[in-house]
Amino acid sequence: MHASLSxxxxxxxxxxxxxxxxxxxxxxLERWFGARHAPRPRRERLHDLAYYVxxxxxxxxxxxxxxxxLAVAAQHVVPAALPAAIHELPLAARIALAFVVGEIGFYWGxxxxxxxxxxxxxxxxxHRAEHLHFLANTxxxxxxxxVTRLFGLIPLYLLGxxxxxxxxxxxxxxxxxxxxTWGFFIHANLRWRLGPLEWxxxxxxxxxxxxxxxxxxxxxxxxxxxxxxRLFGSHYLxxxxxxxxxxxxxxxxxxxGQLLDPLLPAKSGKR
Ligand SMILES: [Zn+2]
Ligand SMILES: [Zn+2]
Numbered sequence: 001m002h003a004s005l006s007x008x009x010x011x012x013x014x015x016x017x018x019x020x021x022x023x024x025x026x027x028x029l030e031r032w033f034g035a036r037h038a039p040r041p042r043r044e045r046l047h048d049l050a051y052y053v054x055x056x057x058x059x060x061x062x063x064x065x066x067x068x069x070l071a072v073a074a075q076h077v078v079p080a081a082l083p084a085a086i087h088e089l090p091l092a093a094r095i096a097l098a099f100v101v102g103e104i105g106f107y108w109g110x111x112x113x114x115x116x117x118x119x120x121x122x123x124x125x126x127h128r129a130e131h132l133h134f135l136a137n138t139x140x141x142x143x144x145x146x147v148t149r150l151f152g153l154i155p156l157y158l159l160g161x162x163x164x165x166x167x168x169x170x171x172x173x174x175x176x177x178x179x180x181t182w183g184f185f186i187h188a189n190l191r192w193r194l195g196p197l198e199w200x201x202x203x204x205x206x207x208x209x210x211x212x213x214x215x216x217x218x219x220x221x222x223x224x225x226x227x228x229x230r231l232f233g234s235h236y237l238x239x240x241x242x243x244x245x246x247x248x249x250x251x252x253x254x255x256x257g258q259l260l261d262p263l264l265p266a267k268s269g270k271r
């Protein structure tokens with residue numbers, strides 16, 4: 001199957017439209033409700049654009065082979081009665097189940113990306129940002145994007161909530177869209193506290209603590225459901241905001257270096 005020039009043009013147009021919409025939404029909100037930051041260098045803003053494009057294209061390309069394998073493997077590993085029983089559930093229950101198990105898978109993929117040095121090499125790039133803003137969401141190494149997304153998808157395939165058919169690709173596609181859209185919000189420079197809602201959904205304050213430059217970087221792994229961090233003992237959400245963001249793991253200043261260095265022999269795996 002070959003993508004035609006018009007497919008690429010349509011993808012580029014879709015990405016551009018989304019970027020315009022996100023910018024129109026978040027830039028004024030961050031100006032009104034965010035902490036004041038010095039303007040970022042032009043190179044950093046160009047990197048934002050590059051990572052936005054990379055994050056939109058790369059996972060689709062790199063995930064197709066592993067998810068196809070996963071679909072076949074799941075059919076051999078899981079007793080057929082389990083996906084059959086889940087298939088009997090009403091659609092709303094299946095969507096809710098897919099959302100929760102996908103989020104549990106993502107939680108552990110993200111947590112292991114902090115706890116295993118060979119995964120942290122790739123994930124550290126996402127923690128490089130010293131000022132958070134909505135586009136920090138897409139700043140991630142392609143290997144990191146694939147690992148965390150795969151962790152989110154594995155339980156869906158095992159439970160028969162995702163599969164090789166067009167219908168089977170609906171749940172993962174929906175979750176990726178919801179997760180990514182929410183990701184822009186929780187990275188945004190918005191000094192909002194949402195009261196009791198903070199129990200229910202991840203918020204900027206919740207995820208900003210995950211980006212803090214100290215011990216709390218190993219807290220708040222969930223992308224949408226903070227109750228998972230309460231369940232697995234990694235929740236941290238005081239009333240105040242982090243003083244500093246970033247990581248001590250060294251990074252190249254160039255885009256090429258940021259993408260290539262984690263693939264080369266280790267210089268440092270420290271957080
Ligand atoms: Zn992280
Ligand atoms: Zn983040």
